[in-house]
Amino acid sequence: AQSVTQLGSHVSVSEGALVLLRCNYSSSVPPYLFWYVQYPNQGLQLLLKYTTGATLVKGINGFEAEFKKSETSFHLTKPSAHMSDAAEYFCAVSEGLSSNYKLTFGKGTLLTVNP
Amino acid sequence: NAGVTQTPKFQVLKTGQSMTLQCAQDMNHEYMSWYRQDPGMGLRLIHYSVGAGITDQGEVPNGYNVSRSTTEDFPLRLLSAAPSQTSVYFCASAGGGEAFFGQGTRLTVV
Numbered sequence: 001a002q003s004v005t006q007l008g009s010h011v012s013v014s015e016g017a018l019v020l021l022r023c024n025y026s027s028s029v030p031p032y033l034f035w036y037v038q039y040p041n042q043g044l045q046l047l048l049k050y051t052t053g054a055t056l057v058k059g060i061n062g063f064e065a066e067f068k069k070s071e072t073s074f075h076l077t078k079p080s081a082h083m084s085d086a087a088e089y090f091c092a093v094s095e096g097l098s099s100n101y102k103l104t105f106g107k108g109t110l111l112t113v114n115p
Numbered sequence: 116n117a118g119v120t121q122t123p124k125f126q127v128l129k130t131g132q133s134m135t136l137q138c139a140q141d142m143n144h145e146y147m148s149w150y151r152q153d154p155g156m157g158l159r160l161i162h163y164s165v166g167a168g169i170t171d172q173g174e175v176p177n178g179y180n181v182s183r184s185t186t187e188d189f190p191l192r193l194l195s196a197a198p199s200q201t202s203v204y205f206c207a208s209a210g211g212g213e214a215f216f217g218q219g220t221r222l223t224v225v
Binding site: 004009034036041043044045049051090100101103104105107 | 155
């Protein structure tokens with residue numbers, strides 16, 4: 001069985017500061033990992049994904065994440081927060097790229113960006 | 116370029132009523148799924164389909180039925196609505212290594 005733990009249900013940063021959203025996963029098979037963003041009253045949009053290969057993954061809007069197998073982590077970072085980054089972020093895992101219709105999500109982290 | 120379309124966007128039901136949430140995709144994806152989103156719970160998988168005529172249960176299937184008669188459509192039926200089914204429902208279709216989500220249906224059961 002898979003599981004995802006997102007540390008911190010709410011993260012608040014100042015505009016221009018580093019964004020760090022934490023995600024740890026549990027999976028019995030090599031995981032495929034995803035970060036999604038949800039803006040208010042919207043659906044989910046894929047930020048980035050890790051499948052195989054390079055462990056540092058770059059996504060849209062300046063976000064990146066690093067897969068660390070030894071730490072079972074996939075933390076999301078952005079060097080400089082922008083007001084438009086305020087949203088809820090979800091980490092998710094699937095058992096394979098062809099199984100991404102069966103995603104297991106974390107509980108989400110609400111990011112607030114202060115001016 | 117519609118992607119995944121869900122209707123209705125909002126719905127209020129009385130306890131015991133039935134209804135169908137509609138989901139349609141125009142990307143010719145074989146895989147489709149339904150999730151519910153509750154505060155502090157993230158998204159949880161209700162049912163999914165790997166192709167027309169093939170469906171299976173996810174993590175929280177009780178009280179919901181699905182069918183998949185065409186590649187494009189994947190409706191979710193609430194047989195007898197309960198207040199515990201108050202939630203935001205998302206349909207997704209998956210292909211090319213990515214899952215695409217609809218805009219959601221906000222359902223309130225009173």
